[in-house]
Amino acid sequence: MKGNKHLTIVIKLGSSSIVHEKTHQPLLSILTLIVETAGPSRSDLRRMDVEKKPRNQPKNLPRIQALAAIGQCRLMTLYDSLFEHLRQPIAQVLLTRNDIADRTQYQNAKNTFVELFNLGVIPIVNENDTLAVSEIRFGDNDTLSAITAAMLQADYLFLMTDVDCLYDKNPRTNPDALPIEVVEDVTSLQADVSSVGSSLGTGGMATKLVAARLATSKGVTTVITRSSNPGNIASIVDYCQSLKQAQARAQQDTPSRSLTPAEDDSLSNSISSLQLEAISKAPLHTRFLPDPKPIGDRSFWLLHGIAAHGTIFIDEGAHRALISKAGLLPAGIVDVEGHFVEQEAVRLVVVPTKHPAPSNLPNGHAIHASNDSREHR
16 A cells, blocks of 8 residues: 555455355455454355355344354365465454444444554454354455444444445346446435345345445445456555545645635646546545544444344433433333343433324443333333
């Protein structure tokens, strides 16, 4: 990469990116650039003469987890052999949602990553499929990679897939589909998300958009690009860094006085020409811009690190009190749903007095059990 600044980059490659869908043979040319990957049980299907991944049903859970246990050793041996040629040490980190649901364990995981980086070690992260059940799963490795990137306060998250970028329509069936190169707001994005993932993977384009929303909310630039060209990662990072430097220089050159319309147009054209020059040199990709006001680490953990055990419906007055950093009084509770105890996460839902549709708030910690909350209101 250009420049001396050390960047933290999380690269997510799914099973379909690192294993041939029909032969189940590892794609060695791609495996050499893995940081965060998916599916040891998928990569070892061939060794056990299993043609395809068992359906994700409760009766198949022991079989799926057994394949995961078999594949972990095989996959890490392969990684270690590949990285050994680069004299690059690696480490394996296995996570479930339970591991980060507790704030102390979340901090421990974060500290482990930091120490691995200090030692010059690349962590290879995966969900612990051997132990995870539906209640404690992340659901897909796109979500896991986004939470990992947020935990590390990474500069970039790369979500590698089988297309160059996002399109406004399905490019496989619409030759006139246009690429979407930059996304400022994921929630307002109009794109085709018909891809549902391969027979080996668990995600699709929709899960990548969810991951992009999570990562960008924490200030992480998120990129979707083609996994078959892993060398594009360095080119895209160089492009993004060059673009940031060009924009910074342009801002420094801006005089403190107010610009005339002609000067403003000239500066805008100058920045645009720098952007166009960089874009012409960058591989095709979709880049999700980070939120200019990212949420804090604890807020992110409350929102995405833990699962809500119940729902508390509150009125608008309680909502205003919470926004002003005041506490939630029993008088503001309209209803309680589910069962929870003290210090468990709960979902807060505002019930408007005039509009029927309730709105969701970020999760919070309960200071009373669900039964107590019902009695107090």
